[in-house]
Amino acid sequence: MKGQGQFAAWIVxxxxxxxxxFVYRDPYHLHILxxxxxxxxxxxxxxxxxxxxxxxxxxxxxxxIGAYVTALLWNHxxxxxxxxxxxxxxxxxxxxxxxxxxxxxxxxxxxxxxxVTLALSGIVLQVITATRDWTGGSLGYTxxxxxxxxxxxxxxxxxxxxxxxxxxxxxxxxVIWHWVDRxxxxxxxxxxxxxxxxxxxxxxxxxxxxxKITLISALMTALAGAIYCQYQMFITPDTVSGIxxxxxxxxxxxxxxxxxxxxxxxxxxxxxxxxxxLRIGFGTKAVGWDNLVYGLLLVLFIIFLPKGILGSxxxxxxxxxxxxxxx
Amino acid sequence: MLExxxxxxxxxxxxxxxxxxxxxxxxxxxxxxxxxxxxxSTIFNMLSGTLAPTAGSxxxxxxxxxxxxxHRIINGGIGxxxxxxxxxxRLTIFENVALAGFYGQGRHSRAKAEESAxxxxxxxxxxxxxxxxxxxxxxxxxxxxxxAKALATGPKLxxxxxxxxxxxxxxxxxxxxxxxxIRDDLGITIIWVEHIMxxxxxxxxxxxxxxxxxxxxxxxxxxxxxxxxxxxxYLGTDAETTQAAAAEARRRAxx
Numbered sequence: 061m062k063g064q065g066q067f068a069a070w071i072v073x074x075x076x077x078x079x080x081x082f083v084y085r086d087p088y089h090l091h092i093l094x095x096x097x098x099x100x101x102x103x104x105x106x107x108x109x110x111x112x113x114x115x116x117x118x119x120x121x122x123x124x125i126g127a128y129v130t131a132l133l134w135n136h137x138x139x140x141x142x143x144x145x146x147x148x149x150x151x152x153x154x155x156x157x158x159x160x161x162x163x164x165x166x167x168x169x170x171x172x173x174x175x176v177t178l179a180l181s182g183i184v185l186q187v188i189t190a191t192r193d194w195t196g197g198s199l200g201y202t203x204x205x206x207x208x209x210x211x212x213x214x215x216x217x218x219x220x221x222x223x224x225x226x227x228x229x230x231x232x233x234x235v236i237w238h239w240v241d242r243x244x245x246x247x248x249x250x251x252x253x254x255x256x257x258x259x260x261x262x263x264x265x266x267x268x269x270x271x272k273i274t275l276i277s278a279l280m281t282a283l284a285g286a287i288y289c290q291y292q293m294f295i296t297p298d299t300v301s302g303i304x305x306x307x308x309x310x311x312x313x314x315x316x317x318x319x320x321x322x323x324x325x326x327x328x329x330x331x332x333x334x335x336x337x338l339r340i341g342f343g344t345k346a347v348g349w350d351n352l353v354y355g356l357l358l359v360l361f362i363i364f365l366p367k368g369i370l371g372s373x374x375x376x377x378x379x380x381x382x383x384x385x386x387x
Numbered sequence: 388m389l390e391x392x393x394x395x396x397x398x399x400x401x402x403x404x405x406x407x408x409x410x411x412x413x414x415x416x417x418x419x420x421x422x423x424x425x426x427x428s429t430i431f432n433m434l435s436g437t438l439a440p441t442a443g444s445x446x447x448x449x450x451x452x453x454x455x456x457x458h459r460i461i462n463g464g465i466g467x468x469x470x471x472x473x474x475x476x477r478l479t480i481f482e483n484v485a486l487a488g489f490y491g492q493g494r495h496s497r498a499k500a501e502e503s504a505x506x507x508x509x510x511x512x513x514x515x516x517x518x519x520x521x522x523x524x525x526x527x528x529x530x531x532x533x534x535a536k537a538l539a540t541g542p543k544l545x546x547x548x549x550x551x552x553x554x555x556x557x558x559x560x561x562x563x564x565x566x567x568x569i570r571d572d573l574g575i576t577i578i579w580v581e582h583i584m585x586x587x588x589x590x591x592x593x594x595x596x597x598x599x600x601x602x603x604x605x606x607x608x609x610x611x612x613x614x615x616x617x618x619x620x621y622l623g624t625d626a627e628t629t630q631a632a633a634a635e636a637r638r639r640a641x642x
Binding site: 244247248250251253254255257258259260261262263264265266 | 435436437456457458461462467469473474475476477478482483485486487489490491492494497500536537540
């Protein structure tokens with residue numbers, strides 16, 4: 061009964077989200093919604109690993125690769141994003157495996173894993189900035205406007221199309237989250253996050269399980285970067301890569317709730333509303349303030365609300381829900 | 388079924404296990420005893436793949452398993468428990484055991500894994516209720532869970548590491564009976580490492596005694612219990628033997 065009710069709620073919610081852009085057409089609000097959906101997907105991607113204690117600060121790197129590889133292939137080789145995006149995802153996935161394998165094989169965990177991945181984000185940012193003849197460096201990069209076939213170039217002028225694309229990708233992220241959540245891999249990864257030796261003694265191939273979730277997470281993050289680039293039609297190293305983007309993912313996922321599927325989405329709503337409020341309220345005077353607020357809130361959340369906003373709210377509701385069916 | 392020969396493990400300059408050889412036959416319960424630091428757990432860790440041997444060979448069911456990754460050894464038919472129970476607290480009791488049933492048996496199907504989890508839980512006497520939390524278990528319950536996890540991996544050989552530590556007398560007897568039932572009913576061969584000799588001696592078919600990483604005695608429980616070398620290193624508590632042991636330790640450290 062409860063499962064059916066939940067399923068019905070999802071269907072109704074989803075139907076409302078699909079209908080929304082046809083009823084409500086304010087372009088600024090739709091723009092904010094598209095951003096929320098794309099970033100929600102990115103944060104969900106990060107949380108795939110983060111929820112199992114694999115705290116990566118390298119995801120800015122994967123996102124940057126997704127965005128830049130797709131755009132570079134389009135501008136320099138004329139390769140459609142339909143092919144460019146999968147290539148960029150493969151590139152990010154390969155990098156994730158190259159960095160992940162030695163880490164997992166030699167048991168680099170906890171803080172040390174964070175440091176290795178931190179270096180990864182820094183390196184990707186440096187590479188983008190240093191190859192400025194190709195990437196435009198810190199001034200940013202714009203994919204060439206397609207003259208004819210908009211579909212082939214994955215460039216659309218109307219917000220409604222982008223809203224629907226972003227909604228589809230966001231939904232795919234949520235579905236993948238639930239798919240992992242219901243799989244035996246979740247048991248294995250929870251076990252690994254607690255005690256690697258005991259997990260191995262239960263027959264789990266610890267390195268392989270960690271690599272699998274890292275790969276899934278990196279592929280999704282690269283896709284988020286590519287979609288963000290196609291939507292904004294302008295990227296800079298700082299907005300799609302680097303440590304600050306990685307930190308933003310950590311912040312949003314933890315604040316929203318790491319252990320519930322919609323947690324990162326709540327996190328995206330909060331981060332984007334915060335950034336927009338600061339931008340509109342204080343303009344250029346407030347550049348960088350959002351990072352300061354993130355840092356402060358992150359500390360407060362880790363101490364006082366480790367399950368995040370949505371996780372804590374659901375916990376509150378749980379005891380009341382359990383009373384009737386169990387007796 | 389298991390044949391260990393010339394097994395050596397060194398940690399830097401310290402030799403934890405020094406050229407130990409032994410055999411375990413199908414359907415046997417072998418007791419492994421020895422004072423603290425005698426190398427029992429190190430041998431266990433090599434048999435289960437947690438540590439790689441420095442030298443020597445471990446033949447299990449006709450193939451060499453020394454130095455293989457733990458998950459390969461577990462999938463090959465050796466199950467183990469840990470001296471101090473290591474449950475996964477973020478999973479339910481059932482999920483703990485189902486995990487072992489799934490990954491310990493070649494990841495076949497979830498239904499099969501849950502079936503073996505139910506069997507293992509019933510065998511050790513834990514509830515098969517899917518939502519029971521690990522936090523509700525006491526010392527005895529955690530030991531049972533540890534055993535259920537090992538059983539769910541479908542072992543032919545079970546390595547039981549000091550499974551009675553921290554239990555009261557009645558619980559100890561129960562646990563000892565359970566190991567015997569696991570052998571009798573499921574046909575699983577067992578190597579049992581234990582500090583508490585009394586209970587162990589009643590259940591095992593054969594005993595092997597270790598001291599300072601070397602095998603000093605092996606045989607039937609009655610014969611081993613009256614072996615003077617065993618009495619000296621393991622049971623000897625009077626001043627004379629203690630001093631001798633201390634002198635021996637100094638000699639070894641110096642050499």
